[in-house]
Amino acid sequence: MDRREEILIAASELFRENGYHASSMRDLAKRVDMKGSSLYTHFKAKEEILWEIVSKGADAFLRSAESIDQALNAKDKLECLIQGHFDVMTNELTNATVFFNEWRFLPDDLKAEMIKRRDRYEAHFRQAIQQGVDESVFKTDDVKVATLFVLSALNWSYQWMKQDGPKALPELIDYYSSLIMQSLNYKA
Amino acid sequence: MDRREEILIAASELFRENGYHASSMRDLAKRVDMKGSSLYTHFKAKEEILWEIVSKGADAFLRSAESIDQALNAKDKLECLIQGHFDVMTNELTNATVFFNEWRFLPDDLKAEMIKRRDRYEAHFRQAIQQGVDESVFKTDDVKVATLFVLSALNWSYQWMKQDGPKALPELIDYYSSLIMQSLNYKA
């Protein structure tokens, strides 16, 4: 693994623990045994580091959603979306947490780019729910609000997920998923 | 309204927009037409300001939950809890947002105090859901996870709630509430 990647991992952990603005370049340098000024051979600015981490988090979510077979029926599709969301949470917890907590500190143009990606992710969920309504397996009066609801329940999970969480996690996720299905009035 | 209160309101808005660590005492002073040093006649430290705002947010949620009639049946109780949550979100959006985003920057002892209050709030929801299971109006295999699910869906809402939101908000909240009820398999 190259040095740049090592620094990004250390930065992700640091930002997760202390937040972007409470983390200094010198703090970060200490974690990778460098002097603060040497970080600038790998990155143009502190903001660039934030961007790379946030971007990595967002891409993990998007790739997960985009890898799902579009031919699936609505129920399976939504279940894959939910499982994928938790997979990203599990495998990329640090980047994902920084993504949720710190993306708002990006400069305006990069912030706009993140909003675009977030909207694309949301569209996958809305499409699956709409498909379920069309297939008459979901029953909901308002697909937009239902989508908001499902994504809210998922997005907050970074608050209670822990690195190396309990073995019980797979069952928890299954049950969480079934609660979402029930909220959409799932009928086989 | 006394000066101290005015400063707290300005600080809440400032922290909401820029985050606690990216807001300086001089930024805050400008918003209330003072010099930075003069803020220290009202507050001992910057941290004290954060504590007051976060504390106000948390108390609003707790008071809402604790004002609910314990004699209510489970469905009505949970609906009051949900409505109360959104009332706080509406009336105290700024303090609530700072509460969610910035409470982790409090010193350890105050952080522990906030966790206590959050646990007390959560207990109200768990109790209502458990009561519903006992009354056979809710059906859920795992009250703990169901509580986590409901609170996740509610807690994330600060992300999409806006000050002076759309007139449609009451209907949105009603529908959001019905999604939660369905997730708990509500049967009258």
Added chain:
DNA sequence: CCTACCGATCGGTAGG
């Protein structure tokens, strides 16, 4: 509530 000031630290650059 102000002016004046403190030491510490910030992100970042120059030059090697």
Added chain:
DNA sequence: CCTACCGATCGGTAGG
């Protein structure tokens, strides 16, 4: 990747 350094700004105090 380092040393040495920059101007700017930080939270906070003294003294009035």
